[in-house]
Amino acid sequence: MNQPPWSNSVLSDPLLDGFAALIYAQSGIRVSEHKRALLSNRLRRRLRATGEQDFSAYFQRLRSLPAHDPEWGHFLQEVSTHETYLFRDEAHWQWFGGVFAAEHSAAARRGRRTRQLRVWSAACSTGDEAYTIAACLAARLSDLDSWKLEILGTDLGAEAIAHAERGVFSARSMRMVPPVYRRRFFEENRREGTWTARPVLRRMTAFRRHNLMTPLGGSPFDVVFLKNVLIYFDSASKRVVLEHVAQMLTSGGYLVCGAAEGVFDLLSGFDRIQPWLYRKI
Numbered sequence: 001m002n003q004p005p006w007s008n009s010v011l012s013d014p015l016l017d018g019f020a021a022l023i024y025a026q027s028g029i030r031v032s033e034h035k036r037a038l039l040s041n042r043l044r045r046r047l048r049a050t051g052e053q054d055f056s057a058y059f060q061r062l063r064s065l066p067a068h069d070p071e072w073g074h075f076l077q078e079v080s081t082h083e084t085y086l087f088r089d090e091a092h093w094q095w096f097g098g099v100f101a102a103e104h105s106a107a108a109r110r111g112r113r114t115r116q117l118r119v120w121s122a123a124c125s126t127g128d129e130a131y132t133i134a135a136c137l138a139a140r141l142s143d144l145d146s147w148k149l150e151i152l153g154t155d156l157g158a159e160a161i162a163h164a165e166r167g168v169f170s171a172r173s174m175r176m177v178p179p180v181y182r183r184r185f186f187e188e189n190r191r192e193g194t195w196t197a198r199p200v201l202r203r204m205t206a207f208r209r210h211n212l213m214t215p216l217g218g219s220p221f222d223v224v225f226l227k228n229v230l231i232y233f234d235s236a237s238k239r240v241v242l243e244h245v246a247q248m249l250t251s252g253g254y255l256v257c258g259a260a261e262g263v264f265d266l267l268s269g270f271d272r273i274q275p276w277l278y279r280k281i
């Protein structure tokens with residue numbers, strides 16, 4: 001079979017700059033020159049899918065599309081990193097399940113708070129973080145059915161969100177899930193070697209595409225997880241995202257970040273509890 005003319009081509013300097021500018025404007029992600037080969041590989045998949053002649057034609061097409069066109073979701077899916085897995089960063093889940101959820105459960109039993117929690121997994125990729133949140137709440141809240149629980153997972157990537165909605169995870173994604181949680185909250189599909197989230201988790205979770213560079217809107221959250229995404233942003237974009245996220249937290253609500261995401265100097269109006277945990281004042 002004949003190879004298409006672009007099958008081995010890499011982005012020229014002007015096109016690399018052009019795509020990098022588009023990616024930055026659409027997502028806040030900075031693409032460096034070192035990513036030329038990687039970006040070229042990933043864009044070839046979009047050429048294949050769209051039938052465009054070459055990088056230049058695809059670039060012109062993208063530039064002419066309105067922001068809500070589905071191609072943007074496919075493009076941004078290709079150009080960002082989606083690495084994730086359930087129960088990533090053990091300390092975060094020890095705090096969320098063992099401290100946050102346990103304390104809320106005890107306070108609700110004593111009638112000191114309502115049985116309602118909203119949690120946002122911002123940049124959730126394939127949903128692993130959102131299902132981990134759901135599993136921790138299901139395990140730690142007593143009288144689970146009496147709670148109104150809403151976990152929203154959002155991401156820029158169209159395929160990532162479709163995957164999250166399916167709630168099916170590979171053995172690799174499941175490798176850190178404690179065995180008790182695995183048996184209780186997931187069903188094994190032996191033939192495929194995958195695990196499906198049970199209805200108890202799915203009832204609490206909803207997913208949708210959203211760009212963190214724009215405000216989310218709606219009711220505020222008690223906790224926001226914003227992990228392993230700001231590392232790809234420069235300070236200006238980080239500031240924009242953190243402002244949008246701070247707006248969506250209740251007073252006294254928590255922000256969970258990756259420890260290396262450099263948010264400390266950019267956040268105001270928060271107490272630092274751990275290098276990765278902040279509380280809105």
Ligand SMILES: C[S@@+](CC[C@H](N)C(=O)[O-])C[C@H]1O[C@@H](n2cnc3c(N)ncnc32)[C@H](O)[C@@H]1O
Pocket residue numbers: 026027028029076077080081082083084085088122123124125126129154155156157160210211212213226227228229
């Ligand atoms: C490495 S994953 C992190 C997943 C999960 N939070 C974790 O820590 O395991 C980064 C995700 O950020 C998403 N992302 C990048 N820029 C974004 C933006 N501007 N708005 C929303 N999501 C974005 C990517 O699509 C990708 O799925």
